[in-house]
Amino acid sequence: MEDKKPTLITKGRYELKFRGTKCLNCGHLLDVSDKYCPNCSQANSTKKLILRDFWDEFFSSIINYDSKLLKTLYALLVKPGTITKDYIKGKRIAYTNPFRFLLSLAFLYFLMATYDNSLSNLDSLGLEDKIEKTGPLSYGFKTADSTDTKKQTDEVLGQLDSIRNLERIPGIQNLDSLQNLINQGVRAEAKKDSFMLVNPRKYFENLQNKNAGGLGARMEFFFTFLQKDSIKTFEEAKEKYGANESWRNKVAFNGSKSSLKAIAQPGTYLNNTIAKLPLVIFFFLPIFTVFLRVAYIRKKYTYTDHLIFSFHNQSLLFILLIISLIIDTIFNMASAGLFLLIFGFYLYKAMRRFYGQGRIKTILKYIFLNTMFTLLALFVIIVLFTGSVFTY
Template identity: 25%
Template sequence: MSHGKTRDDKTCLNCGHQVEERFCPHCGQENIESRHPFYYLFTHFFEDFTHYDGQFWGTIKNLLFKPGKLTKIYLEGKRAQFVPPVKLYIFISFVTFLFISFQIADMDFGKQGMDQGEATKKEIQKKISENEAVRQLMKESPEMAMADSLTGGALTKALDSAKTASEAHKKNDIDVEQIFKSENKKITESFGLQSMADFDKKEESNGHQYEIFRPFLVKIFELENKGHSPSEITDMFVKSSIHNLPKALFLYLPLFAFLLWIFHSKRKWWYFDHGVFTLHYFSFLLLLTLLLFVLNKLLSYFHESAFATTLNTILIISAIIYAGCYFFIAHYKTYRTHPALTILVGIIQFMINTFLFTFLLVGLGIISFLFLH
């Protein structure tokens, strides 16, 4: 609820009806002054996106820690207490994927390994240069030669040992160079293809066994002709897939609800009821994902210490277990089926949804790749 001043005039500005209290009984508009200070724009915006008339935080608390409660109360008709399911899902989905987008915006998935290789290469070259500099100093300085003789050739032995290590480093350096050369090699060249004509010739001899891959090769040639390296193509593909994930997830909601409808009484439960359950459960999953990303971001400031890495792993495993248990508890409290039946239906639905969602992700990946530009 906003904190604007109530108007002395009891005539609703929206529909013209008489307003006895704060809200118009005809259209529901709040009868407050229409002119406000400039800061009201920001405070009202914050209230709309966090409070939802004072029920937002209560909704979040129940969503996270009381499986099935929001669905049960909503289906009982008590719909003014908490944020409506659709609005809740849209808001949480927006915030979650916005945060994830910020996290991946500066990431380069295809070049992370190459950056490590570049750092190793520079370290190798530095050690070799230092070794050569010390050996040259021994040749030019009598004092160094005398010190070496007085110590029984300890310095010479140390340099010889360093030389052996340097030779091994040089071999590794060559390997690093080969990695870089291989990285810059076009994807199509690794298949022995210079153009789509080469692919067509091979297909004629193979009886068109791999015709299904034609659209992907066309796209790869297109991207390579634009000057994109394999690492850049990988980076574009990952970011495009994550960008399209909210749309795919939204399309999957009706299918998830449909599977619930199949396994429950058609007389007692309507498809609408299963839709409410689905929206609440997916809102919970997205909120849990958001919290994991936030915690992962905080732990990243510890520079990947053993403690931070271990804690992050524990959090991820705990979240996965909790998400699974949450579904069974929410299902039992909403539908009130026998515990054994709840577990059986839950396991069957888990297997079906795992298969269908994997199929969805594969389709999402294909579409994301084919629409790269």
């Protein structure tokens, strides 16, 4: 019986008259009815290759992939949840691989979303010049001098005049004590900044002694002198400030350097970070799938079954967002909110069809899973953008 391998080619070197009785690749014995070798999958053909054969195979592979793609898109859009059922039951040859399909959609979406966007315009705001013009420890903002500090203090005290019974606040019996506390804080901060600028090497040595200075204090130091002294490498920091090879120093230096670069080029930083999201999704969804399995722990599905369900639904989300981007580009409108609502309805239908539970149970689990998805997504985004600052 003829082997039903997927192909649209029935002519050329695939004709019956060109079939042999032995595989030319692995030597496996064949029947003339075998279109492919069952051992290595090479086509059973003894015909000499010509240019037309290459063209026919190339054209066939495109049509074959497109047929899978169209069937996958149809199943996702018209019968949510059904595609996952079919896939885990073994009906896989008709659909595209869910993992590869999602990765392709993710890259396509973020490529479209970041193409010709306005984020790159943020680089022209001149933030780099503002950083260089500001003083130490300013982090891109103007450092307050003594006049500004006094003015701010007077404003605070003026507001406190309208507060009755101030004596009830623990540790503050009158406005004079509050004024003293503020003045002490201002003087201590000014003294610390002055010491840092006058003798930076000694200041940093004090931070290193017995690990007294945490990561934040060391980043503050490097952030200041990366601007003032224009040091470029950690080796220069070691030589000039006596920084040792500790992990705190290296992380603080690299983090400060990357932060300055991100502030100077915010648009490029955001685009580079967004470009990492497709790969982040493949770390995020396996974690979310744990909650999906817990929610349906009584169902006889494996972790991989739940993961495939997650990949299919995430693929549907990207398909809808891509359609939204196309519509927005053509008609100059904002339709993302509408398509997210459509996805919410599709997700509910997919859960009902795939897991086969009633409306009330599905709605409760729908709320729980979407809540966990949102919290995990926020956490992953915070970690991604924070980590990008240290690695940019």
